[in-house]
Each structure stands twice: as C-alpha cells, then as structure tokens.
Amino acid sequence: xxxxxxxxxxxxxxxxxxxxxxxxxxxxxxxxxxxxxxxxxxxxxxxxxxxxxxxxxxxxxxxxxxxxxxxxxxxxxxxxxxxxxxxxxxxxxxxxxxxxxxxxxxxxxxxxxxxxxxxxxxxxxxxxxxxxxxxxxxxxxxxxxxxxxxxxxxxxxxxxxxxxxxxxxxxxxxxxxxxxxxxxxxxxxxxxxxxxxxxxxxxxxxxxxxxxxxxxxxxxxxxxxxxxxxxxxxxxxxxxxxxxxxxxxxxxxxxxxxxxxxx
Amino acid sequence: xxxxxxxxxxxxxxxxxxxxxxxxxxxxxxxxxxxxxxxxxxxxxxxxxxxxxxxxxxxxxxxxxxxxxxxxxxxxxxxxxxxxxxxxxxxxxxxxxxxxxxxxxxxxxxxxxxxxxxxxxxxxxxxxxxxxxxxxxxxxxxxxxxxxxxxxxxxxxxxxxxxxxxxxxxxxxxxxxxxxxxxxxxxxxxxxxxxxxxxxxxxxxxxxxxxxxxxxxxxxxxxxxxxxxxxxxxxxxxxxxxxxxxxxxxxxxxxxxxxxxxxxxx
Amino acid sequence: xxxxxxxxxxxxxxxxxxxxxxxxxxxxxxxxxxxxxxxxxxxxxxxxxxxxxxxxxxxxxxxxxxxxxxxxxxxxxxxxxxxxxxxxxxxxxxxxxxxxxxxxxxxxxxxxxxxxxxxxxxxxxxxxxxxxxxxxxxxxxxxxxxxxxxxxxxxxxxxxxxxxxxxxxxxxxxxxxxxxxxxxxxxxxxxxxxxxxxxxxxxxxxxxxxxxxxxxxxxxxxxxxxxxxxxxxxxxxxxxxxxxxxxxxxxxxxxxxxxxxxxxxxx
Numbered sequence: 001x002x003x004x005x006x007x008x009x010x011x012x013x014x015x016x017x018x019x020x021x022x023x024x025x026x027x028x029x030x031x032x033x034x035x036x037x038x039x040x041x042x043x044x045x046x047x048x049x050x051x052x053x054x055x056x057x058x059x060x061x062x063x064x065x066x067x068x069x070x071x072x073x074x075x076x077x078x079x080x081x082x083x084x085x086x087x088x089x090x091x092x093x094x095x096x097x098x099x100x101x102x103x104x105x106x107x108x109x110x111x112x113x114x115x116x117x118x119x120x121x122x123x124x125x126x127x128x129x130x131x132x133x134x135x136x137x138x139x140x141x142x143x144x145x146x147x148x149x150x151x152x153x154x155x156x157x158x159x160x161x162x163x164x165x166x167x168x169x170x171x172x173x174x175x176x177x178x179x180x181x182x183x184x185x186x187x188x189x190x191x192x193x194x195x196x197x198x199x200x201x202x203x204x205x206x207x208x209x210x211x212x213x214x215x216x217x218x219x220x221x222x223x224x225x226x227x228x229x230x231x232x233x234x235x236x237x238x239x240x241x242x243x244x245x246x247x248x249x250x251x252x253x254x255x256x257x258x259x260x261x262x263x
Numbered sequence: 264x265x266x267x268x269x270x271x272x273x274x275x276x277x278x279x280x281x282x283x284x285x286x287x288x289x290x291x292x293x294x295x296x297x298x299x300x301x302x303x304x305x306x307x308x309x310x311x312x313x314x315x316x317x318x319x320x321x322x323x324x325x326x327x328x329x330x331x332x333x334x335x336x337x338x339x340x341x342x343x344x345x346x347x348x349x350x351x352x353x354x355x356x357x358x359x360x361x362x363x364x365x366x367x368x369x370x371x372x373x374x375x376x377x378x379x380x381x382x383x384x385x386x387x388x389x390x391x392x393x394x395x396x397x398x399x400x401x402x403x404x405x406x407x408x409x410x411x412x413x414x415x416x417x418x419x420x421x422x423x424x425x426x427x428x429x430x431x432x433x434x435x436x437x438x439x440x441x442x443x444x445x446x447x448x449x450x451x452x453x454x455x456x457x458x459x460x461x462x463x464x465x466x467x468x469x470x471x472x473x474x475x476x477x478x479x480x481x482x483x484x485x486x487x488x489x490x491x492x493x494x495x496x497x498x499x500x501x502x503x504x505x506x507x508x509x510x511x512x513x514x515x516x517x518x519x520x521x522x523x524x525x526x527x528x529x
Numbered sequence: 530x531x532x533x534x535x536x537x538x539x540x541x542x543x544x545x546x547x548x549x550x551x552x553x554x555x556x557x558x559x560x561x562x563x564x565x566x567x568x569x570x571x572x573x574x575x576x577x578x579x580x581x582x583x584x585x586x587x588x589x590x591x592x593x594x595x596x597x598x599x600x601x602x603x604x605x606x607x608x609x610x611x612x613x614x615x616x617x618x619x620x621x622x623x624x625x626x627x628x629x630x631x632x633x634x635x636x637x638x639x640x641x642x643x644x645x646x647x648x649x650x651x652x653x654x655x656x657x658x659x660x661x662x663x664x665x666x667x668x669x670x671x672x673x674x675x676x677x678x679x680x681x682x683x684x685x686x687x688x689x690x691x692x693x694x695x696x697x698x699x700x701x702x703x704x705x706x707x708x709x710x711x712x713x714x715x716x717x718x719x720x721x722x723x724x725x726x727x728x729x730x731x732x733x734x735x736x737x738x739x740x741x742x743x744x745x746x747x748x749x750x751x752x753x754x755x756x757x758x759x760x761x762x763x764x765x766x767x768x769x770x771x772x773x774x775x776x777x778x779x780x781x782x783x784x785x786x787x788x789x790x791x792x793x794x795x796x
Contacts, residue, residue, distance in 0.1 A: 019366060020369060020372075091271075095273060095279050096283065096289065097286055098283065099283050100286065100290050102505070103501050107501030107505075108500060109463065111463075111481065111497055111501075112497060114481045114485035114497070115493050153619060153621055153625050156617075157619070157625050159590075159591070159592055160611050161639035161642060161690070162639070162642055163638060163639065167638065171638060172638075175629040176629075178629070193377050194377045194378065194379055197377055198470070201382075202470055202471060202482070209379075213471065215383075216386070216387060221387075225384075228380050232376045232380050234377075235375045235377045236376060238375075239374075
C-alpha cells in the first residue's frame with residue numbers, strides 16, 4: 001500500500017517536472033550551439049541569478065519589491081473587504097457607485113502607472129498605492145457581488161436566530177462566499193505581481209523590474225535573464241504559497257477546491 | 264420588521280438606472296467642486312471640466328486617432344491569434360484525458376507567470392512591432408484560454424456522454440452536439456477574461472516597450488508632466504476597457520442563452 | 530374552534546392573508562386562514578403543492594409580514610419579526626447549516642448571538658446534540674454527515690434555544706424513507722420530552738397523520754383551510770403499530786381526498 005502511494009506521488013511529481021525539464025534541456029542544447037548573446041546557457045543564467053539576487057542584491061532589490069507587494073496587497077485586501085461589506089449593506093449607495101467602480105475595474109491597472117508616478121512621484125509609495133488600488137477594487141467587487149447574491153437560506157438563518165453584527169458578517173456571510181473570495185484573492189495576487197514589475201520598469205531605479213529592464217538596456221543579457229527568471233519564479237512561487245494557504249481554508253468551508261470555477 | 268414580501272423600490276429597473284446615473288453625476292459634481300474649492304490640488308488632479316475638455320480636444324486629433332487604431336488593432340490581432348491557437352489545442356486536450364493528465368499540472372504551474380516576463384527579451388529579439396505585441400499577448404493569455412477551454416470541454420455531464428453512446432452518435436457529432444455546446448459558456452468566460460488581460464498587456468507593451476499606441480501617448484504625457492492629458496488618456500483607456508468588457512459580456516450571455524437560467528458555470 | 534380555544538392556545542392564526550408583491554403585480558397567496566396551536570401540541574399543515582404552507586410558516590417565524598398586523602399572535606401578542614421562543618428547522622439542511630463551523634459551532638452560534646455566555650452555550654449545545662443522537666460528534670463538520678444526520682443537527686440547533694414553539698418546514702423532504710421514519714420518531718420524542726409545540730409543514734399526508742395531534746388541510750392557492758382533522762391515536766405512537774390502525778387509514782383517506790379534490794369540500 002505504501003509503495004503504491006509513493007509511486008503515485010512520484011509519478012505526479014514526474015508529470016509536473018517532465019515538460020519543463022524537457023524544455024530546459026532543449027534550450028540548453030540550442031543555446032550552447034547557437035552562441036547568441038541574447039540567449040545565454042542555463043549555467044550562465046544560474047550564475048547571474050545568484051550574483052544578481054544573492055547578498056546585497058537581495059537586500060537592495062528583492063526586499064523592497066516584495067515589501068511594496070506585501071504592503072499594497074494586504075492593505076488592498078483589507079480595504080476591499082471592509083468597503084465591500086459596507087457597500088453590500090447600503091443598497092442605494094451601492095447602486096450609485098457601481099458604474100464608477102465597474103469603470104475603474106475595466107481600466108487596465110497598468111495604465112494607471114503614469115498617473116500615479118506623476119502624482120505620487122517615483123518611489124515605493126507609488127508602487128504600493130497602485131497595487132492597493134487595483135487589489136481593493138478587485139476584492140471589493142467580488143465581495144459585494146458575493147454578498148448581494150448570498151444564499152437566501154443563510155439570510156433566513158440570520159433572521160430566525162437573530163444573528164447580527166460581526167457574528168453575522170464573520171461567521172455566516174463571509175465564510176459562505178469564501179471560495180469566491182479566495183479565488184479573487186489569488187487573481188489579485190497575480191495582478192499585484194504584474195503591477196509591481198511594470199511600475200518598477202516604468203519608474204524606479206531599484207527593485208526586480210527595474211534591474212531587469214536596466215540590464216537589458218545596458219546589454220547585460222545574463223542579468224536580464226536572471227531578472228526574467230526571478231519574475232517567473234515569483235509568479236509561480238507566490239501562487240503556490242497562496243494555494244497552500246487556500247486549500248485548508250477551502251476544506252474548512254466545506255467546499256472541495258475542484259468545485260470552484262473561474263470568475 | 265423585516266419585510267421581504269414587498270418588492271423594494273430599488274428592485275425597479277428604472278429606479279436603479281436613475282440612481283446609477285445620479286451616482287455618476289454626483290461623482291462628476293463632487294470632483295469639480297473639490298477642484299474649485301481648492302480641496303483637490305491641481306498637482307494631484309485637474310478639475311473634471313478640464314479633464315473632459317482635454318479628452319474632447321483629443322478625440323479629433325489625428326495622431327490620437329492613429330494611436331487608438333494602433334492599440335486596438337495590435338490588441339485584436341494578438342488576441343485573435345492567441346485564441347485561434349489556444350481554443351483548438353484546448354479542445355484536443357479536452358477530448359484526450361490521457362494527454363491532459365500529463366500536461367495539466369505543468370500548465371497550471373505556468374499560468375501564474377506574470378505576462379510581462381518575456382518583455383525584455385522579446386523587444387530585444389523582435390523590436391516593437393506586431394510580432395512583439397502578439398508574442399506578449401500570447402504569453403499572457405494563451406494558458407488562460409487553454410485551461411478554460413479544456414476545463415469547459417471536460418465538465419460535460421457523464422449522462423450526456425452516455426446518451427450519446429446509447430444512441431451511437433459518431434465522434435464528430437458527439438463533439439459538435441454534445442461537448443461544444445456544454446463547453447461554450449465556459450469558453451466564453453475564458454475569452455472575456457483573456458480579452459481584458461490582452462488589452463492590459465498591449466497597454467503595458469506600449470508603456471515599456473515603446474510600441475505605438477495610447478500607452479505611448481501616456482508615457483510622453485507623463486514625461487511632459489501634463490496632468491490633464493494624463494487623466495484624459497487614462498480615462499480613455501478605461502473607456503476602452505469598459506467597451507471590451509461589455510462586448511465580451513454580450514458574447515458570454517449569448518453563449519449562455521441556450522443553457523436555461525442556470526446553465527453553464529456560475 | 531380557534532376562537533373558543535383562545536384561552537389555552539399558544540399560537541393564534543386568525544383571518545391570515547398574505548399578499549406577495551410579485552413580478553407580475555400583487556398576488557394573493559393565503560386568504561383568510563384560521564387555526565390555533567395549543568401548548569405541547571403538534572400541528573401538521575398539509576395541502577397541495579403551491580398551497581402556501583411554507584408561506585404561512587414563514588409568517589409565524591417572522592420572516593414574512595402578513596397583510597393584517599395582528600393576524601398571528603403568540604401568547605396574545607402579535608408577531609413582529611423573529612421572536613424569542615420560536616425556532617425553525619429549515620427544509621434544506623445543506624443551505625441552513627454552516628459548513629465551515631463544527632456541529633457544536635453551528636448549535637452554539639444562535640445562543641452566542643443571544644448573549645449566552647460561552648461556557649453555558651457550549652454545555653447546552655452538547656446536550657442538544659446528545660438529545661438528537663449526535664453525542665461525541667461535536668467537532669465534526671456538517672458535510673461529514675449524511676443528510677438525515679445533518680437534519681438532526683438542524684433540530685439540535687433549534688432545540689438549544691429552548692423554544693416553546695418549533696417550526697419545521699418540510700424537514701424530511703430530502704432524506705430516504707428509512708431515515709425519514711427515524712427522524713419522525715425523533716420529532717415525537719422531542720415533543721414529549723421538551724413539552725413544546727411543533728408546527729410541521731409537509732406534503733406527505735402519511736407523515737402528517739402519523740406525527741400530528743391535529744392536521745390542518747389547506748386548499749390550493751390562494752389557500753384557505755379546508756378542514757382541521759383531529760388525530761387521536763393511543764400514545765406512544767410507533768411506526769409499526771400506529772400506521773396500521775384503522776383510524777389511521779380513515780383520517781389519511783379524508784385528508785388525501787381533501788388535498789386531491791379540494792373543490793368537493795369546503796368548511
């Protein structure tokens with residue numbers, strides 16, 4: 001029994017890395033024969049990665065980027081939830097502000113970068129506020145939409161058992177839309193990473209995005225590759241981290257992770 | 264007392280529309296008022312009137328129109344090429360569970376890679392032309408469409424497939440009559456999401472990659488510190504996004520039409 | 530009957546009419562319904578589908594407002610919204626139980642919302658769960674249980690509030706026949722042990738006759754009371770013995786005829 005379980009595990013792991021592994025090997029073979037400056041070999045990229053992001057590079061560039069990301073994302077989630085709960089309870093206000101909110105939601109968040117640079121100047125405040133702005137909108141819309149369409153059965157339970165106030169919000173209403181909120185949180189995290197990199201590429205002298213684009217402009221292609229790998233790794237890694245935290249929450253809300261659909 | 268058997272005034276469609284219009288109007292008035300009283304400083308935001316006037320003067324300008332054309336055509340081209348690749352591949356995976364099992368986890372893993380990742384290299388290799396924007400958009404939304412299409416074509420109820428088997432429906436019909444219609448709403452949702460992201464990727468390529476379009480105008484307005492122009496262009500980009508969102512919502516509704524009130528996914 | 534028994538009745542429903550504001554204008558769902566519920570009595574509401582049984586129950590629960598301010602009175606006081614002492618077991622346990630809370634958490638929530646101290650709420654929740662046969666499963670989640678067991682949790686939640694009146698809306702509509710009988714017996718046990726009044730809405734006439742002290746038969750929409758049938762079986766009732774009594778068959782036949790051919794008889 002144990003062996004069978006192990007074999008299944010093993011093969012899933014195999015499936016997971018098979019294709020990337022084939023691609024990396026193919027790239028290595030091609031890059032070492034092509035000798036193009038744009039396409040350094042895997043070894044060169046790995047060395048550049050360690051040099052760029054290890055030691056001082058980590059403190060100077062990775063930490064500020066991740067700090068901006070965390071500050072913007074977390075404040076956006078909190079603000080989005082609070083405003084979403086408030087709006088879901090004020091019907092008239094909600095109907096009145098929804099056109100503006102949907103307009104802002106449809107506005108590609110990266111297009112806000114020039115505006116925020118001009119107003120907030122170049123620096124961490126700019127990245128953080130765009131991220132927070134975009135995440136707030138995204139979480140707010142999903143919270144409002146989820147709460148407005150909340151199961152009428154739960155509304156009855158709240159009335160009959162006179163469950164009110166924070167208990168109603170935190171123990172009944174928000175958990176009932178947890179799958180949707182968690183999905184929105186994941187999408188918002190991806191968006192945050194994108195905005196972080198874009199805002200650094202447009203208007204910053206430090207940070208992961210800035211280093212990546214600056215090295216491209218100064219013909220340091222292995223550093224550029226190190227930056228691209230970093231961006232990809234961040235995207236995959238933070239998403240995996242999120243899933244790890246999401247799965248037990250979903251299980252607790254009584255809904256299997258597979259049952260969720262994309263919004 | 265909680266009165267639930269009385270339909271409240273806000274459930275009337277016209278009342279809602281009125282409140283919405285009032286909300287937009289109030290927003291504009293508040294904005295203008297905040298500027299006039301000096302509470303909203305001009306180095307943070309121009310007044311509503313100034314922004315509207317700026318947008319109004321932009322619309323007839325030929326270089327602005329050219330930029331809009333550039334943005335829209337590059338977006339549409341990139342999106343169409345990506346969708347044309349991803350949809351058939353997704354349908355193939357959907358019909359072939361074995362292959363899907365092999366690639367599923369890899370695709371899921373690749374999806375969270377930010378759509379900007381290839382940008383520095385792609386500019387280098389391809390310059391800032393149509394092929395560049397297409398590759399960027401493709402990298403950004405290919406996985407999303409592919410996963411949605413595959414997911415959509417695997418959600419078909421086993422009963423429906425059994426029905427097809429019992430009535431000895433051939434493989435082609437099986438696909439056309441049974442799988443595709445049940446997949447259509449989910450595919451449409453994927454396309455809507457992908458269309459929005461494609462537009463964002465296009466704007467992003469213009470901001471950073473120097474591709475001609477509205478994004479490039481935004482960058483030069485930022486360089487000139489021209490706040491009214493920045494607000495007008497950002498607002499215009501929002502309108503573009505809104506139009507794209509509304510169009511694809513329409514497509515989604517159309518795809519859902521034959522599924523009854525509760526058809527499809529969410 | 531309703532007026533003469535008013536002194537002893539706990540719930541008085543007099544000339545109850547309910548009008549909906551529907552999509553296509555006003556819709557009269559219930560028209561002039563009269564019945565009463567005495568202490569420790571089990572009343573079953575039956576009628577054809579769409580007869581407004583659930584609507585009446587929702588009014589008593591305070592979830593809907595009737596047309597007349599005081600057409601429903603409890604202890605002589607008109608109902609104004611959800612009232613202390615009235616508990617509800619909803620039809621769909623999968624929607625009314627909170628999947629993210631444990632069984633104990635589900636039962637405790639209404640108590641805590643009423644300001645019962647944590648320790649006491651916990652104690653009462655455990656007792657209520659034990660009463661419905663779920664002792665020892667306090668830390669389970671609803672989705673780990675079968676449908677019948679989940680409905681027991683809903684009953685425990687209703688009981689933990691120490692109600693005087695328990696309202697049950699098609700409580701066993703979505704469980705299999707075997708489980709259904711067990712739950713019916715649980716309801717009878719609860720009624721006797723806790724000395725409470727119970728109103729059960731059901732579309733199953735056999736169930737109504739088996740459970741009830743009186744069966745209120747409603748007509749089609751807009752519903753009126755076709756007749757109130759007294760059910761006087763020896764106690765304790767058991768599935769095996771009660772259901773084969775000749776009286777059971779008689780009452781059942783009368784009720785069935787009233788439900789299926791509502792035009793042939795009026796009060």
